[in-house]
Amino acid sequence: AQSVTQPDIHITVSEGASLELRCNYSYGATPYLFWYVQSPGQGLQLLLKYFSGDTLVQGIKGFEAEFKRSQSSFNLRKPSVHWSDAAEYFCAVGAGAAGNKLTFGGGTRVLVKP
Amino acid sequence: NAGVMQNPRHLVRRRGQEARLRCSPMKGHSHVYWYRQLPEEGLKFMVYLQKENIIDESGMPKERFSAEFPKEGPSILRIQQVVRGDSAAYFCASSERPGLYEQYFGPGTRLTVT
Numbered sequence: 001a002q003s004v005t006q007p008d009i010h011i012t013v014s015e016g017a018s019l020e021l022r023c024n025y026s027y028g029a030t031p032y033l034f035w036y037v038q039s040p041g042q043g044l045q046l047l048l049k050y051f052s053g054d055t056l057v058q059g060i061k062g063f064e065a066e067f068k069r070s071q072s073s074f075n076l077r078k079p080s081v082h083w084s085d086a087a088e089y090f091c092a093v094g095a096g097a098a099g100n101k102l103t104f105g106g107g108t109r110v111l112v113k114p
Numbered sequence: 115n116a117g118v119m120q121n122p123r124h125l126v127r128r129r130g131q132e133a134r135l136r137c138s139p140m141k142g143h144s145h146v147y148w149y150r151q152l153p154e155e156g157l158k159f160m161v162y163l164q165k166e167n168i169i170d171e172s173g174m175p176k177e178r179f180s181a182e183f184p185k186e187g188p189s190i191l192r193i194q195q196v197v198r199g200d201s202a203a204y205f206c207a208s209s210e211r212p213g214l215y216e217q218y219f220g221p222g223t224r225l226t227v228t
Binding site for chain 2 (some may be wrong): 004036041042043044045048049090092100101102103104105106107
């Protein structure tokens with residue numbers, strides 16, 4: 001069965017500093033990978049996705065992620081965080097017979113210091 | 115184009131009552147997914163439905179939970195005889211095509227069982 005691990009439960013970063021969120025997955029076939037962001041009390045917004053092709057994918061809000069098959073990782077990065085980036089971030093893998101179910105990691109809560 | 119709509123946003127039920135959660139997918143989307151987020155956890159897949167059909171209910175608890183997506187009207191997640199452990203945020207997502215992994219999420223319904 002597929003699984004997703006986000007090793008960091010909380011990360012605190014200063015505004016303007018770089019951010020990297022780790023994601024490791026376990027899946028037998030070619031994974032379909034996603035990063036979502038959830039602001040407090042809100043639903044999830046898709047930041048970016050990887051299906052195939054270029055392993056470095058660009059997303060919204062200045063985020064990017066790199067797929068590394070050899071490490072089973074899909075880490076999310078942002079060069080310079082803004083206070084509005086404080087939120088919870090979820091990595092997910094698409095699976096199921098028709099790829100219909102997403103398996104989520106436990107999430108990483110990001111706090112931005114002024 | 116309105117996004118995925120869920121109502122109510124907050125629902126309080128006493129133990130033993132029924133909870134009915136509604137989800138209207140994005141316009142043009144005929145595939146609906148329900149996820150549950152327990153406190154301090156990631157989202158867990160519950161069920162995938164197309165109009166009038168349950169496609170994958172592998173994440174649904176065996177008892178008390180049911181879901182439908184009728185030909186007309188919203189998708190309904192129904193929880194009978196709620197217990198304290200059902201307290202969670204329930205998210206609905208929709209997609210345009212089968213096997214399309216980009217799911218758009220609603221704001222969620224936060225169920226509290228007292």
